[in-house]
Amino acid sequence: MINITLPDGSTRKVESGTTAYDVAMDISEGLARNVLAAEVNGEVWDPQREIRSDASLKLLTWNDDAGKSTLWHSSAHLLAEALESLYPGVKFWVGPPIEHGFYYDVDFGDQTFTDKDFTAVEQKMLELAKTKNPFIRKEISKAEAITYFTEKGDEYKLDLLEGLEDGTITLYTQGNFTDLCRGPHMPHTGFVKAAKVMSIAGAYWKGDESNKQLTRVYGITFPKKQELTAYLELLEQARARDHRKLGKEMDLFAFSEKVGQGLPLWLPKGAELRSRLEDFLKEAQRKAGYQGVITPHIGNKELYITSGHYAKYGADSFQPIQTPAEGEEYLLKPMNCPHHCEVYKARPRSYRDLPVRFAEFGTVYRYEQSGELHGLTRVRGFTQDDAHIFCTADQVKEEVSNVIDLVLYIFDILDFKDFVVQVSLRDPENPEKYIGSDENWEKAERAIQEVAEEKGLNTIVELGEAAFYGPKLDFMVRDAIGRKWQLGTVQIDYNLPERFELEYVGADNSKHRPVMIHRAPFGSMERFVAILIEHCAGKFPLWLTPEQVKILPISDRFNEYAKGVSKVLENHDIRALVDDRSEKVGKKIRDAELEKIPYMLIVGESEAAEGTVSVRRQGEGDVGGMSVEAFAERIRSEIAEMLKKKD
């Protein structure tokens, strides 16, 4: 007999060899029907696997993340089975569960697979699901496994086998499909009640650009039909918030084939919004002791040879600009750091001057791969809210800490709650990708991790994500459909100060090397505005929005009064427009609502007579009448409320 401890702390005595499924059956048949996997001593197992020693047990269903993953992982096998039956001879690489669904990397050989074939695959999957084929686990020796996949002619699985140790190899079979897999899997295919092939894409084998591309088939499945419908609806809603769609609808920005790929044009309303954000940050930075600098858009090639950027990125950048002078070359600036280093060097620095913080909204140009361009989030010309802090080694932690506070302050004001702080360190496997001494790297990596910990940030550590000159702390935020983007960033850099031979005179009257901190709280204006649009679905906070108020006269007879109201509001620094078209007020309201203008003021006979306005809030409806002055005060206090966290 063995003891099974359940999450509520209760213990059951059962025969050795009992499965999680048996335990679930013992609790209730309904529960057993829904068990997809089981956590046994912290490890996720097949529910049908026999437990042979005392164990803690948690039954996992669709409501648990691990349960979902198990369903999706098993669904990847189901997809593979369907593909194998429809496209005999296809070869499989790997098919893991992902955040929403799963994929399988497939080599279709000479056969073609397009989005027109999705429905057939979905039907096949459901047909196979209905048979309720059990997933059967089998432990086998490496030699047997090699024989099996050699006979099948599956070189990808043989490649996988090479990396596996004998004695740890398992196969899973459902119906006619057998896969090399460590599991776990759900009891049988019948759990899948809805299946959708979402998309296909090319994916390099083993993620390496020099390898051939396999076809990655993305899918998602659900244990209930209506969950699929709900999921697709949710996706649809998310797409409605896409900044590319809203940016066009709201006249914020545009692209032009003639101007060039990835080079955004900010339209008047977008420019207005952006400059308000810039003003907001400038004010916060002024209080935090930053000094503005301005540097040119180009720099001599030597500048980037010195910084090391030329060696690293020169070949993949916009190519040097030639001048009439023989051999003279300039680069469109891809980053501001080298310029700021030269700003630092403009005069001798004393330890008493440090830290110095040079800030610049610096527009940079990077020749991103064409396939990488994406709305405003990945572009070839963008403006960084950049600053470089030059300080002593002792000051690093405090400066990094202050930068983090600044980022958190901005996120707080804009109500960004769903973010992850990523600590980006070197890839220990590829030290040649980085410049600078190990000693400095270790110092910088330690400093960044210590500050993150002291701040109590919820961090994840990513190896290999560091910049080539130093580790980073990145604030990652999701867009409407869940893709992660880096916004705020802080980077510690011991290398550029060396390369540029930056110095300051210490209290000991000798020369020392400062540490450089790169930072951008927004990341770039383009990406930040993109995420902001998606975050608020185009309904910008009152203090930021380009148009705060629209005045809607009931008829042309009240246009004059409306203009008077607009003047008063203008005097209160409120951004108001009059809709003086000869349209019915219902139409004007509808248009203003669709334009997402926060306040509508309806004015007609009675308002003109009494000097009032009828206030309507976007998305909420009629708020009631008040004097123009009272309305102005309402706006003023609402904005003050939004920004009050400021002090």
Add this chain to the structure above:
RNA sequence: GCCGAUGUAGCUCAGCUGGUAGAGCAACGCAUUCGUAAUGCGUAGGUCUGCGGUUCAAGUCCGCAUAUCGGCUCCA
């Protein structure tokens, strides 16, 4: 850059297997002067992304280019 898909009026889209382009909204004009999500009538707007090719005939078929979209790779 790679794999795949897409590109028709300012916007959203229709246009079957090739026969010479259409709707709604927006714009403009006229009428209407209106009370909290669409007033009516009318007008104008398109070398169907571009360049080549096949054909008696191409928005439709083919090739190349270009841009966009979904991924991969990349991201100073």
